[in-house]
Amino acid sequence: MNKIPLTVAGAEQLRTELHRLKTVERPSVIEAIAEAxxxxxxxENAEYDAAKERQGFIEGRIKEVEGTLSNAQIIDPKLLDADGRCVFGATVDLEDVDSGDAVTYQIVGEDEANIKQGKISVSSPVARALIGKYAGDVAEVQAPGGVREYEIVDVRYE
Incomplete structure (x- = not known):
């Protein structure tokens, strides 16, 4: 199986979720099944059916998280020496060439991507356009509304 890139923070998040699933969620669903x-x-027991369905979801998620962690390649952005290049784990300040809007993204693994937190998946169109570029370069991103251009203002490894 291929290695799955994760930042240190992303791996820790998954470990925390796995611990919660095993120590809180799993016992509570077992209790709910016993009660039902x-x-x-x-x-004709709806509570039983719902609890069994929830148990299936929890067990599936546990397997998924364990699989991700066992195949994880954990990358610490602070230890990267990419000479200012956009790489996995880098935090990139961008400016939309047309509108002048400024945005900041960190390039992370698919399991830790969260656009509300400014974390984009390494396989997203924006991240693919940024990888390998330096501050001062312009990245062209194929968006649904056409090509968007972003100037890379700064690249940090935090």
Whole structure:
């Protein structure tokens, strides 16, 4: 299986989620199943069906997180020596060439991407356009509304 790139913070987030799933979510769903079973006939027991469905979701997520962590290639952006180049883990300040709007993104793994936190997946169109470029370069991003151009203002490794 291919290695999955993760930042140190992203790996820690997944470990925290895995711990919560195993120590909080799994026991509570087992309790809910036991409670629903105690009500008798399982064939028409909505609580039982809901608890079993939730259990399936939790077990699936546990397997998914364990798989991601076992195949993770953890990269610490602070230890990168990319000479100012946009690479995985870098935080990039951009300016939209047309509108002048400024945005900041960190290029992260798919499992830790969250646009509201300014974290974009390494496989996203914006990140693919940025990888390998330096401050002062202009990256062309193919967006649904056409090509957008972003000037790279600064590249940091935090």
């Amino acid at each position: 079973r105690s009500h008798g006939d399982l064939s």
